[in-house]
Amino acid sequence: MKKVLLCLFCMVLLVSLVAGSVFAGETLKKIEATGKFIVGARQDTAPFGFYDKKGNWVGFSLDIAKEVHKKLEEELGKNIELEFKPTLAKTRISLLVAGDTDMQAGCSTHNLRREEVVDYSITYFVTGLRLLVRKGSGIKEVEDLRGKGLGSVTGTTNINALREMNEKEGLGIDIKAYDKETTAFMALQGGKVDAVGFDDVLLAGLKAKAANPGDWEVVGRLLSYEPYGFMVRENDSDFRDFVNMVLVDLIKSGKFYEIYERWLGPQGEVPFPMSGDYKTLLELQSWPY
Numbered sequence: 229m230k231k232v233l234l235c236l237f238c239m240v241l242l243v244s245l246v247a248g249s250v251f252a253g254e255t256l257k258k259i260e261a262t263g264k265f266i267v268g269a270r271q272d273t274a275p276f277g278f279y280d281k282k283g284n285w286v287g288f289s290l291d292i293a294k295e296v297h298k299k300l301e302e303e304l305g306k307n308i309e310l311e312f313k314p315t316l317a318k319t320r321i322s323l324l325v326a327g328d329t330d331m332q333a334g335c336s337t338h339n340l341r342r343e344e345v346v347d348y349s350i351t352y353f354v355t356g357l358r359l360l361v362r363k364g365s366g367i368k369e370v371e372d373l374r375g376k377g378l379g380s381v382t383g384t385t386n387i388n389a390l391r392e393m394n395e396k397e398g399l400g401i402d403i404k405a406y407d408k409e410t411t412a413f414m415a416l417q418g419g420k421v422d423a424v425g426f427d428d429v430l431l432a433g434l435k436a437k438a439a440n441p442g443d444w445e446v447v448g449r450l451l452s453y454e455p456y457g458f459m460v461r462e463n464d465s466d467f468r469d470f471v472n473m474v475l476v477d478l479i480k481s482g483k484f485y486e487i488y489e490r491w492l493g494p495q496g497e498v499p500f501p502m503s504g505d506y507k508t509l510l511e512l513q514s515w516p517y
Contacts, residue, residue, distance in 0.1 A: 255330050255460065255467035260304050267293045268315040268329035268459075272410045274433035275491040275498040276335045285312060288491040292352065292458075293333040295483070296474045303470070316408055318383030321346055324459055331471065332459035335430060337385045347464065348457035349471045350513045352484075354506050356450035357386050358428040360416065360435065362443060367423055369448045370399070377402045377421035379412035386426040389452045409434060427454050433498045479514045 259265050269290055270277035277287040290312065297310040313329050320332045324346060335355075338348040359378075361367045370378075370393065380387035382405045394401045404421055406412040412424045413434045424431070428446055435444045458475075460468045478484035485502075492500040 255464050256304075256470065258327070259300060259308060259330060260306070263306070264309045264311055265297050265300055265331075266311045266313055266329045267297075268320050268323055268332040268334065269293070269312045270316075270334045270408075271314050272408055273335050273430055274437055275429075275496065275500075277333070278433070278437075278497075280497075288353075288487065289333040289335070289458075291487045291490070292475070292478070292484075293331065295478060295487075296331070296471055299470070299474050299477075316383070317381050318407070320383075320459065324461060327461075330460075330467075335427065335456055336459050337427075337454045338457040339385060342459075345462060346459045347462055347468050348459060349468065350475055351455040351457055351509060352475055353429075353456040354503075354509060355427040355429045355454045355456070357389055357425060357452040357454065358431060358446055358450060359423045359425050359448045360413070360431040360444055360446055361423045362416070363445045365422065367447060370401075370425070370451060371397075373399065373401045373423055375400050375402075376423070377404060379404045379406055379415050379421040379424040380426055381406055381409055381412060384426060385452065385454060390425050393451065413438075425451070429492075429498065429500050432500055436498050476514050479510050484510070 271285065272278055275287055276289040280286050294310065297308065301308050313323070315323055315329070315332065315334065320334065320336065321342065323329045324332050338351060359367065359370065367373060378390065378401050380390055380403060387403065387405060390403055394403060404415065406415060409426055409430055415421050416424050431446045435441050435446065438444055458471055460471060488502060489496065491497050
C-alpha cells in the first residue's frame with residue numbers, strides 16, 4: 229500500500245512539475261508555437277483600457293501592448309495573432325499564472341507582495357491613491373470620511389492601503405469593496421458611499437467620462453505611491469527583458485511620449501500632464517544600448 233501511495237505521489241509531483249514548466253520561462257516559445265500573443269487588459273479603466281464612443285476597445289496600455297506585438301512578429305519572423313482578454317483586478321494575476329494570458333497590460337501597481345508570484349516590466353506610469361467625491365460635499369481629505377462610506381476595488385493595492393489607514397488611525401470609515409472602478413463610481417452616484425478611492429488617474433478618467441463631469445472632483449493628498457508595470461510570469465527573464473527592450477526603445481525614440489499625448493495629453497481622452505519627476509524616471513530607466 230505504501231508503495232502504491234508513493235507511486236501516486238510521484239506521478240502527481242511529476243505532472244505538477246511538467247504543468248508548471250509549460251509556461252515558466254517559456255512565454256516566447258509558447259507564443260511562437262501557438263502563433264498567438266494573449267494580453268490581459270481592462271475594459272473600463274480610461275485611459276488605460278476602455279471602450280470609446282464607437283465601441284472600440286482602446287487605451288494607453290493597449291497601444292503599448294500593440295508595440296510589443298509588432299516586435300514579437302519581428303523577433304519570431306512570423307505573423308502572430310494579438311488577442312486582448314478581459315480581466316478584472318481580482319483575476320489578472322490568476323489568469324497570467326495559469327497561462328491564460330501572456331502579459332497583463334493595464335494599471336497594475338508593482339509591489340513586493342505581488343513579486344512573490346509574478347514579475348514586472350520597468351515602471352511605465354506613476355500615480356497615487358486619492359478620492360473622488362461629489363462637488364460641494366465638504367470632503368477634502370480621507371479624515372473627513374469618519375463614520376461615512378468609502379468605495380474601492382477588490383484585489384487592488386488601493387483598498388489594502390485604505391483598510392490599513394482606517395484601522396491604524398481609527399477613522400471608523402465603512403469601506404465597501406466593488407469588482408471594478410465603474411461599479412464603485414455607480415455606488416457613489418447612487419449615494420451608497422460618500423467617496424471612492426483609487427489611483428488619481430483612474431478617478432480623472434471616471435470624471436471625464438461621467439455624464440456631468442462638473443458634478444465631481446478629485447480631492448485630497450496622495451495616500452499612496454502607485455508605480456505601474458506590465459505583469460509577466462515569474463521566472464521568465466527572457467520575456468520580461470523583451471518587454472523591457474520594447475519599452476526602452478519606445479522611450480528613447482520618443483514614440484512613448486506620442487502615445488502618452490494621444491491618451492493623456494491636453495487633447496487626450498483623460499488630460500493628465502506628465503510631471504517632471506515622471507519623465508525623469510522614464511529616462512533613468514532607459515538603459516544604454
